Structure formats: structure tokens, C-alpha cells
Amino acid sequence: YFIPCTAVLLCHTHLSRGLVAYQKNRDIEPFHLAAGRIHTTSAHSVSSSRAASKHWTGERVLSIVLLGMAPAAYLCPSPLLDYSIAAALTLHGHWGIGQVLTDYVHGDAKVKLAKAGVLLLSTATFFGLCYFNYHDVGLCKAVTMLWQI
């Protein structure tokens, strides 16, 4: 949009701001866009999906479980804990990055693309960690070794 602006400085008693010619529908358009996308559910019965709140609860539960795995890994390292940590860690990261995507990526196509990319990343990470657990020393032992450097 081309917006002409004229600024005129009058004498010391007055300051006038620039005049701007607005296009007629300039102001209305942005809001109409916004209004059209305001979330409104139709007035149907209560039996709607609770996926969003379940996801939120799952994220918090997973965080606490992951937190508990840290001392557990220190106190009693085991292959079971290795794989559990691999799963919990990648899922926690996957959901976390998912939230970042929802915040910052806008537009249906871009969101789909980004979510697919992150899914790929998380799957690769999980399989990578499992491979490490199986063929190498395992996560608990690896951290122990790191601390002994």
C-alpha cells in the first residue's frame, strides 16, 4: 500500500503530525480476518472431545515422571530405565517442540510441514537412543561415564 505522508512544522505553538491517506477498507479488513477466526464452538451438548485438556495433563505428568527418572537412573541404573528414559525424553521433547510450533508457525500448510518434520526428528531421536541402548553402554551408564571424564 502506498501511503503518502506530509509533515508540516508550524511555529513554536503548534506541531502537526503528518496526514495520511488511508485506503477505505484498510481498517476493516484486518479485523474481519481476525473476527472470522475467533474460536467459537457451536452450542452443542457437553460431550465434546477433551483431547486438549488431556494433552495438557499428559504433558505435566510426563514432566514429573521424567524428573523422577533422574534420581532413579542414578540410584539403580538398568536397561529398563534406559529405554524408559529414551521414550520419556523424546516424547517430552516432541510435545515441547510441538507447543513452540503452535505458538510461532502460522498457516495450515506450514504447520503440517513443521509437525511432520518434528515427528521425523523425534522418531529418529528415539530410534537413535534405542540403538545406543542396545548396541552401546546405555543411557544410565553413559551419563555415569560422562561424569567421570
Add this chain to the structure above:
Amino acid sequence: KMFACISFTRSAVAFRNCRTLVVSCVYEFASVSILCVCKVIIKYHKILMTFSHPRCGPMVLDALIKIKNEMDLTLTFRRSCREGICGSCAMNINGGNTLACLNKIDTNTSKVMKIYPLPRMYVVKDLVPDMSNFFAQYKSIEPYLKKKDESKQGKEQYLQSIEDRQKLDGLYECLLCACCSTSCPSYWWNGDKYLGPAVLTQAYRWMIDSRDDFIEERLSKLQDPFSLYRCHTIMNCTKTCPKGLNPGKAIAEIKKMMATYKEKRSSAI
């Protein structure tokens, strides 16, 4: 394309014996268009001017009115009650969203005060933002009493215990000034779908009103990734509220209710 208006300085010569208040306001005119076909135009105005003059009221709104009266008649801003109860004069002063009528001018005359409209709102003119989206979101949460049984409507008061009434303290006082919502980064990035702290606080106000019967319905309206769950407890809202309310806490309470509410089979009415 950015244009900056010329700034000028003016200082009073006389009235040294009177109390002098130096007010500096910064607002310059700039307009940015993002894409040639894009519908979004962000405008904000800034003009730099400083003047010192006695007999100006202590609040920023007084200074704005004085500037409008004496220096620039075209300066445009919303105002009404001048006592912090209507919420009209909400704007960004020195980086924080407050009501201009409650914000005291800093008597330290060497400091410049920067006044901007509320962040990331479409600007109608100068300090006047477009509040349409904000009010439409408020309307969408149905901010009125809803009873399952409306047969007793209008006959007598719906009674409420003192404890139940106290639950509404800190929620009903909201002015809907939009200071909190426009201070929230999540509302900046997702203002179209995220309701924002002001609207969510009012949603909570109706959920916990003991006279309202539709709490489950109100909660289930928030079951999507955006309406409620863009809140990441940044807490800018509570920090900036000019009335000292706590939207962050209200949202946290909603999240708790969302996790634990039991859906009752609603009988058809």
C-alpha cells in the same frame, strides 16, 4: 516506508516559582506495510516533544489533555472517567501497559516519557487501538448468567453465600481495558485464536459464579489448542494490570478445572 516527524523542544521561561512539571511525550508517525497484498498494516504514531509548564495535573492523562489543548489539537486518545475505573485510556507508557489517568508523571525532569498505543493492536489513530477483536472474544465466552432452569427468572434474587460471593473478588473488578491481553506475547502471536488473559479471567468469573449452571459447557468451549492453552504462564498480565488483579492466577485455576471436571450427562431441557 517510514516517516519520522520532526521533533522540537520548547521550554517555559516564566513561572519559576511555581511547581514545574516537565513532560516529554514521544510519539512519531510511521507506517509499515508488510506485503503488497497483505491485509495487515501496522501503524503507530510517535512524536517527540518536550515542554515544561506549571499547572498540569499529575497524571499522564492530564499531560495528554494539556498537549491536545495547547500544542496539537489533532492528538487523539480515548479517555472518560479520569479516575481509573472506565478503562478507556489504556496505553503503553514507558514500556508498560497502564491507564494514563492512574500513571503519575515522573517529576524527574531529565527523563523522557515514551507513550505508545497498546502493543500489537491495529491502530485507528494515534493512541487509539482497534478493540473489535478484543470485544468479539469477550462476547464469545457468553459473559452473562446462564441458568438451566429459567422459570424463576425475575421473581427474586438468586441468593449466594458470602463465601461464594468472595470467590468473585478480584475478578469482577476487571475494566476490560486490555492492558493485560496486549502485554501477553502469546496474544501478540496468536491474538486471533488465543482469547487472552482479560477474556479468560472473565470466563473464569462466570465459571465459578455459584449462581451459574453452565460451568461444564463453559469449560468445554476451551477444549482446543488455542483458546486457553496458548498461555505459558509468562505472567506479563498480572504484572501490568492497572487495577492490581491477577489474570495469571485465574487462568491457572481454569487449567486445573479443565483437567479435573467431570462431565455430567446433561439432561435435555
